[in-house]
């Protein structure tokens with residue numbers, strides 16, 4: 001069902017890799033709600049065949065950009081405004097990657113070149129994106145910027161490795177940059193802390209299957225899906241949330257406030 005919540009709004013959506021990607025579901029949902037956007041992803045990561053399908057389906061153009069590269073981001077933000085015919089109302093940062101996770105390097109034995117790379121891709125890219133948007137004065141007043149995060153920023157999830165630290169940094173950037181974006185441009189900046197979700201990035205985390213079913217059993221409403229995350233993001237891009245900013249917002253079926261659930265107790269109770 002569409003409510004036309006984003007009619008007349010324009011934006012950029014980072015991070016749609018394949019149809020499981022949270023950004024992919026979000027692009028579909030934003031399109032249904034009347035929003036227009038440019039899709040972007042890293043040239044090396046991009047699976048052209050797949051993202052083209054999404055572009056066709058949503059009537060959007062694709063502008064490749066490595067989100068760690070300022071020149072590519074500058075080109076993206078300038079071109080997106082040209083293509084869409086004006087300043088932007090929404091931006092989704094849906095990017096994450098840890099080389100230590102990918103290569104199975106244990107947290108206690110980090111390769112610091114990889115740590116640096118993962119931090120740049122997963123956290124600093126959000127600062128760079130906002131810096132380019134800010135300097136080009138590319139956002140309309142009452143626009144909205146959202147990045148995706150995970151609760152390993154607050155609590156220990158051993159196999160999340162250095163992504164936990166990257167997410168803590170990302171959430172801090174949302175607050176720090178969000179202050180200046182709010183004060184100077186009336187733009188809000190928030191992070192959505194999403195349940196474990198079966199995507200390429202998600203499944204890269206060791207023990208993901210146990211992790212996702214544990215979270216599901218702990219949450220009174222069960223895990224939030226990628227579609228749920230897309231819908232929540234639409235609400236944050238809409239005019240219904242104009243003064244929500246500097247927040248880390250949990251879209252997790254209630255997991256973050258649980259101690260234990262009956263289902264988890266049952267699994268540990270001897271008959």
Ligand SMILES: NC(=O)c1ccc[n+]([C@@H]2O[C@H](COP(=O)([O-])OP(=O)(O)OC[C@H]3O[C@@H](n4cnc5c(N)ncnc54)[C@H](O)[C@@H]3O)[C@@H](O)[C@H]2O)c1
Nearest residue numbers: 015017021022042045067095096148196197199200201202
């Ligand atoms: N899947 C989960 O369990 C989960 C849970 C909470 C938060 N998140 C977050 O959601 C976001 C989206 O991840 P996803 O789960 O949809 O997985 P995904 O693998 O589909 O998306 C990650 C995206 O990051 C892109 N990317 C990597 N390096 C890049 C670069 N240098 N420049 C531009 N883009 C780059 C990839 O190409 C990919 O499209 C990430 O921030 C992730 O950490 C995921």
